[in-house]
Amino acid sequence: MTLAPDLQSQPFAEGVVGSRSQTERATQLLRADIVDGALVPGLKLKLEMLRDRYDIGAAPLREALSRLAGEGLVIAQEQRGFLVSGMSIEEAHDIGELRLMLEIEALRSSLRLGDDQWQTRVITAYHWLERAERTASPEDGHLNELERRNLNFHEALVSACDRRWTLHLRGIVFRQHERYRRLSRIHSRKNRQVSEEHRALLDAALERDEDAVVAVITTHIRRTTKAVTDALKSLGAESQTTCDD
């Protein structure tokens, strides 16, 4: 069965705000703002407010919100509008484990199927990330850039996986995980370890050593998740709400 021709290849997929449709634009903007915390967990998403913020009409906004509700970033409350889905320590843990499971599946498949192009994508993405990791600055724009390149690298690693549903769910969970990472600004610290893990990931991937990759990714994700829950605990910052209506 033919693969989607145009969707995969490009490393720098997201962020294309130049979409022709308002709905698409709204979806991307909202997603970005929720993931990076500009729209805080539990916040009521009033249509008028969003209309002002993005200069997009109510209809496309509602469609975008519905879409995000399907992904679980937003909660749709019957007759009472939408709100940013909550975050909690328990969910952080849940998400972390799911991310690990899905990432492992996707990586295994990708390592088996990856061809030369894949290899090139991985190497390119790694160097791009590595460059950003070296210049550690707690500045905000840089943090965004780092997160973007991190996404890009992990995406490249699994980009040869042919299991569409695994990738789909992985995408949903990855975004949630990123949201938690960002909430608990764990970036500047431990950068050393994380960088080393990325390097190890690259090496093991290029060797097609599945077990090694799994071992590294497990440490990598578990460490991150641990840091997130620790940060949340000390923050005491929580909110509730389910991930579905």
Added chain:
Amino acid sequence: MTLAPDLQSQPFAEGVVGSRSQTERATQLLRADIVDGALVPGLKLKLEMLRDRYDIGAAPLREALSRLAGEGLVIAQEQRGFLVSGMSIEEAHDIGELRLMLEIEALRSSLRLGDDQWQTRVITAYHWLERAERTASPEDGHLNELERRNLNFHEALVSACDRRWTLHLRGIVFRQHERYRRLSRIHSRKNRQVSEEHRALLDAALERDEDAVVAVITTHIRRTTKAVTDALKSLGAESQTTCDD
């Protein structure tokens, strides 16, 4: 037919078609029609057609479709409307394995946390299902009823799980899996084995024997998935498309 006694505990309070909002109604109707195959894979979902079919305006329909796109049942094509997401042998396999993974996680958690109420729910749901399984008839309405009670039973089993995201993803995948089961009418056959597995599942669950439950559910899901892919192979019926934008 009166519905399940208490559908609360879990995130997915389905089945309530009497919702006040058109969007909710549309979401449920569309979901049901896609899962049971009334709207076939790959079908273009034209707004006018849906308006006639459900007597619901375009705006709520579009919102419902966006929601389903987030869940992966529907594909949203920029500026070219929506279509029912495709089905293929490869995806059947992918979905099957994901369902297994997620079901295991949810079951483990549920078994540990389940209280008396949970036990009651499980037993009730089992008997309800068992009654339908006994009267095997290939008639259509009965098939729907069977699938409904099957859903109800499995939902009851995991209903004590407190991992919201696991449940959310499990829900998405369960629906897809059901869709495949239905596409390849594997119901009437093998009913014997399936029924036995349900019984084994019940017993092991009430014993809180995690490993036994995992063993049974593994056989159960793998068998089902195998039957689905076999049926698809002989059917030769496939269609493509990705599950993400």
Added chain:
DNA sequence: GGCAAAGTAAATATCGATTTTTTAGTTGAC
């Protein structure tokens, strides 16, 4: 003063009409 009912303001949900884009069909030049 506290509580409940009524009324007002705010926000959501939905419709109908308009604009834009895509798809299909046709014509005409090479």
Added chain:
DNA sequence: GTCAACTAAAAAATCGATATTTACTTTGCC
């Protein structure tokens, strides 16, 4: 005959206005 530019019809996306529903505030009663 093939391809491309143009045109007409269809469909999708979006806006603006209206109808509902919810949230808030005031008022009247005990």
